Amino acid sequence: MKKATVRIPYMNKRADENTQRLLRWIEDFVNVGDDPASYNRFVVNHPSFSPVEGWDDSSWTPKAHKLFLAYRDCLRRIWRRENPSPYQVEVAYLLGMADSDTGDCPWFLREAWDALGGKGLRTTWVAPVWNLGEFIYYWHTDFQHAVYLLFRDSWRARACERCSKCFLADKPAQRFCSSKCFGEAKQRRDLAYWRSRGAERRKKRRTGSRRITNRSQRRIPS
Numbered sequence: 531m532k533k534a535t536v537r538i539p540y541m542n543k544r545a546d547e548n549t550q551r552l553l554r555w556i557e558d559f560v561n562v563g564d565d566p567a568s569y570n571r572f573v574v575n576h577p578s579f580s581p582v583e584g585w586d587d588s589s590w591t592p593k594a595h596k597l598f599l600a601y602r603d604c605l606r607r608i609w610r611r612e613n614p615s616p617y618q619v620e621v622a623y624l625l626g627m628a629d630s631d632t633g634d635c636p637w638f639l640r641e642a643w644d645a646l647g648g649k650g651l652r653t654t655w656v657a658p659v660w661n662l663g664e665f666i667y668y669w670h671t672d673f674q675h676a677v678y679l680l681f682r683d684s685w686r687a688r689a690c691e692r693c694s695k696c697f698l699a700d701k702p703a704q705r706f707c708s709s710k711c712f713g714e715a716k717q718r719r720d721l722a723y724w725r726s727r728g729a730e731r732r733k734k735r736r737t738g739s740r741r742i743t744n745r746s747q748r749r750i751p752s
C-alpha cells in the first residue's frame with residue numbers, strides 16, 4: 531500500500547504539481563483511441579499509469595490492450611454521465627475497491643482480467659478512523675489516485691459539446707474542450723441565427739423601408 535489520502539477541501543483548493551500531473555494523465559487516458567498505435571503511444575509516455583498494481587513497462591503487452599480499453603470505456607461512461615444511477619458500481623472498480631469476484635463485476639472487466647489471468651488484482655482498502663468519524667482511502671496505483679482526485683471534483687469531468695472529447699473543466703460553466711471548439715460552436719450558432727431569425731429581421735427591415743419610401747412619395751407635392 532502507498533500512503534493515505536489527505537482530505538482535500540472540496541472547492542478553492544490549489545492543486546499541487548502532482549495532482550495536476552495525475553489529472554492530465556487521466557484526461558489523456560480517457561481519450562486514447564481504439565487502435566494499437568494510440569495504446570502504444572500512451573504506454574510509452576505513461577508507463578506507470580496502470581489501473582492494476584505491480585505493472586511496469588513490460589506489462590503493457592498487446593494482450594493487455596483489451597484490459598486497457600475495458601478500463602478506458604468504464605471511465606468514459608462515468609466521465610460522460612451515461613449511467614443515470616447515483617451509485618455507480620463502475621467507480622468502485624476504477625478505485626480498485628472491488629475485484630472480479632464481486633458479484634456485480636461488469637462483464638467486460640471480468641473478461642479482460644481473465645484474459646490476463648487476474649494479474650495485479652488486489653483490492654484497495656478504505657480504513658475507518660474511529661476518532662475522526664471518517665474513512666481513509668489507500669490507493670495502490672497512480673491511476674487509482676487520479677480516479678480518486680477526479681471523484682472528489684467530479685464536476686470537472688465534461689464531454690465537449692462540439693467534438694465530444696472528454697476534458698477537465700476549469701470553471702463550472704465551461705462547455706467546450708478548447709478555444710477552437712468554442713470558436714467553431716459560436717460560428718455555427720451565429721450562422722444558424724443569420725439563416726433563421728436574421729432572415730426574418732432582414733425581410734422586415736426591407737418591407738419597412740419600402741413603406742417609408744411609399745409614404746415619402748405621397749408627401750411629395752404635385
Ligand SMILES: [Zn+2]
Pocket residue numbers: 690691692693694695706707708711
Ligand atoms: Zn472540443
